[in-house]
Amino acid sequence: MRKVMNEHIHYICERIAVLSPIHSKKLRKNMEFFDDRYDAMADAFFKKYVGILQRDNKDLDYAIDCYLQMLADVTDETVEFLRTGKYTSTTFAEVNSRVYASPRVMEYYMHGLLMSQFLFKHHYQTLSFFIDTLPQFINTTKSYLEVGAGHGFYLSRALAILDERTTFTVVDISETSLKFTRQFTGDNRVDYILGDIFEFDNGKKYDFITLGEVLEHVEDPLSLLLKLNSLLSDDGVLFFTTPTNAPAIDHVYLFNNVEEIRDIVISAGFRIVSERSFLSEDVSAEKAEKYKIAVLFNAFLQKAGA
Amino acid sequence: MVMDKSEILKTVNAIFVDVLDDQDVILTYDTTANDVEEWDSLNHIQLVVAIEKQFKIRFMSREIQGWSNVGEMVNAISSKLN
Numbered sequence: 001m002r003k004v005m006n007e008h009i010h011y012i013c014e015r016i017a018v019l020s021p022i023h024s025k026k027l028r029k030n031m032e033f034f035d036d037r038y039d040a041m042a043d044a045f046f047k048k049y050v051g052i053l054q055r056d057n058k059d060l061d062y063a064i065d066c067y068l069q070m071l072a073d074v075t076d077e078t079v080e081f082l083r084t085g086k087y088t089s090t091t092f093a094e095v096n097s098r099v100y101a102s103p104r105v106m107e108y109y110m111h112g113l114l115m116s117q118f119l120f121k122h123h124y125q126t127l128s129f130f131i132d133t134l135p136q137f138i139n140t141t142k143s144y145l146e147v148g149a150g151h152g153f154y155l156s157r158a159l160a161i162l163d164e165r166t167t168f169t170v171v172d173i174s175e176t177s178l179k180f181t182r183q184f185t186g187d188n189r190v191d192y193i194l195g196d197i198f199e200f201d202n203g204k205k206y207d208f209i210t211l212g213e214v215l216e217h218v219e220d221p222l223s224l225l226l227k228l229n230s231l232l233s234d235d236g237v238l239f240f241t242t243p244t245n246a247p248a249i250d251h252v253y254l255f256n257n258v259e260e261i262r263d264i265v266i267s268a269g270f271r272i273v274s275e276r277s278f279l280s281e282d283v284s285a286e287k288a289e290k291y292k293i294a295v296l297f298n299a300f301l302q303k304a305g306a
Numbered sequence: 307m308v309m310d311k312s313e314i315l316k317t318v319n320a321i322f323v324d325v326l327d328d329q330d331v332i333l334t335y336d337t338t339a340n341d342v343e344e345w346d347s348l349n350h351i352q353l354v355v356a357i358e359k360q361f362k363i364r365f366m367s368r369e370i371q372g373w374s375n376v377g378e379m380v381n382a383i384s385s386k387l388n
Contacts, residue, residue, distance in 0.1 A: 022339045025346040075351060076367040082355045083364075281348050291352060 006039055008046035008060060009118070015064050023071060029282055030121045037128075042118050045153075049114070052183050063111050067119070070112025077247035082292065087251050092219050096173075099250040106176035109249070114151040114180070122278040122296045126241055129276050129298050130154060130210075134161050137208055137237055145169045145206040145231065147197050148214040152181030158210065159187050169206070171197050198227060205233040213296075215242040215261075216251045225268030229303060238270065238301040246280070246294035261297050271306075275299035309387055311335075314361075314380045321360060325352045335377030361387060 017024040168190040215221040280294040326344040339345040363386040
């Protein structure tokens with residue numbers, strides 16, 4: 001068995017074994033999958049994260065509770081999804097009042113998601129795909145835009161990887177999310193904008209846009225992709241991720257399979273430069289389809305004519 | 307539908323065998339997730355949905371999260387049937 005190197009990860013695993021034995025089994029399998037690079041990143045991450053928690057008079061136990069609360073929400077939503085075949089919310093207004101406009105919900109949700117970045121295998125696989133591919137675009141990226149930065153972890157990686165003269169802009173609908181992103185990146189190169197991406201237009205085009213797990217949060221993902229196409233420079237690159245069959249308290253648009261995602265990307269005037277699909281559970285493709293297990297789709301896109 | 311708890315346990319056992327794809331699962335009221343290796347978070351959801359379908363009942367979210375052993379699960383089913 002692989003030894004868990006990081007003291008914080010070790011503590012989290014031990015605590016979850018007590019608080020949620022059924023989730024603990026999945027966590028143990030995930031730990032087996034992770035590698036040395038994971039250990040190094042998790043180490044740097046948790047040092048920083050625990051510091052942020054402490055400045056807010058919180059500790060890792062608080063973050064673990066947030067993570068388990070988020071999982072409890074996902075369990076409820078998944079049971080309902082398997083009963084009905086639909087997500088519980090279908091409009092932005094619903095999830096806005098239920099989640100984004102609720103500081104209490106956003107608080108545990110953001111901490112929970114941030115923890116999942118280092119506890120979910122498919123989140124680590126996606127992050128690896130991003131940080132392994134992004135260096136190809138260092139020379140061509142003078143401006144970087146992230147839409148819906150969530151907890152800010154991807155932005156922090158982009159800040160570390162891209163050229164120091166690159167300009168960074170974040171547009172997010174949630175004040176809590178922007179607060180998290182600011183805390184986490186702590187970089188004065190970033191212009192943070194609170195607002196709706198559909199209304200965002202500062203006359204600029206961006207060389208690289210990141211849209212991490214946002215499409216499923218909007219009623220009309222095609223419109224969002226068209227909007228981003230209009231914000232992208234001619235040779236620019238869009239990195240996006242979105243899941244199929246992934247019920248959550250703030251997911252609105254259901255992609256039933258990866259093919260539906262590819263179709264919408266093409267309809268929005270993009271071509272896929274490279275893509276990956278990561279299963280959210282360690283199961284065979286057959287079982288994934290039978291039980292509607294979420295697949296996290298990732299792709300780097302360019303405009304169809306580029 | 308009136309069913310006594312031992313009948314419910316027998317039916318639940320059959321559902322576990324089917325969902326976990328393991329003929330050797332033998333449940334008692336005291337069985338916990340620690341006793342059945344395949345009873346993980348993914349399979350827990352599948353078990354809940356399969357049990358609901360079989361018994362034509364619906365669990366509340368706090369029930370789904372709260373069972374600490376099979377006995378509590380059987381009690382929850384029984385209270386909805388009888």
